[in-house]
């Protein structure tokens with residue numbers, strides 16, 4: 031999809047996305063985070079909002095075109111870095127320990143076993159008291175390997191009950207706290 035557009039999902043123009051990003055930063059329990067990690071950051075629309083809540087934001091995406099667009103979008107924030115990186119590799123030094131991990135619209139690209147592995151890897155990188163926030167579209171989409179509801183069922187099973195849960199007809203948004 032990245033070969034045809036700088037914003038293949040039209041994340042910048044859809045009210046669904048804007049409202050979801052607003053709610054995602056609104057539910058974050060801490061006013062401020064030290065290091066926020068955002069794998070699969072896409073075009074950086076949530077990254078710029080995280081920039082206002084964290085002293086450092088380290089964002090990654092597997093696709094260079096997404097990284098280029100997100101880098102442009104975040105250029106006014108010197109404390110934000112955007113790099114090419116595969117979520118399946120887990121957080122690499124110096125990205126840890128972080129106090130916030132954001133998994134937005136990405137876990138449904140993997141089967142349940144890989145989804146659990148990714149969630150656990152990134153959750154383990156969070157220091158005690160820190161948070162993992164996940165948000166996923168619920169309706170069925172052809173290119174998704176599992177649904178958004180299934181991805182969140184895996185998260186709850188692997189990480190324990192969320193401390194915040196927003197169930198919208200369009201998406202599930204949950205925050206997990208590291209003990």
Ligand SMILES: C[S@@+](CC[C@H](N)C(=O)[O-])C[C@H]1O[C@@H](n2cnc3c(N)ncnc32)[C@H](O)[C@@H]1O
Pocket residue numbers: 039041069070071072073074075076090091092093096115116117118133134135136139
């Ligand atoms: C639907 S977009 C969501 C983007 C962003 N998280 C958001 O919510 O606006 C999914 C993103 O996951 C990225 N992605 C897919 N597989 C990935 C992987 N293995 N590692 C890192 N990023 C990946 C895609 O390139 C794409 O930018």
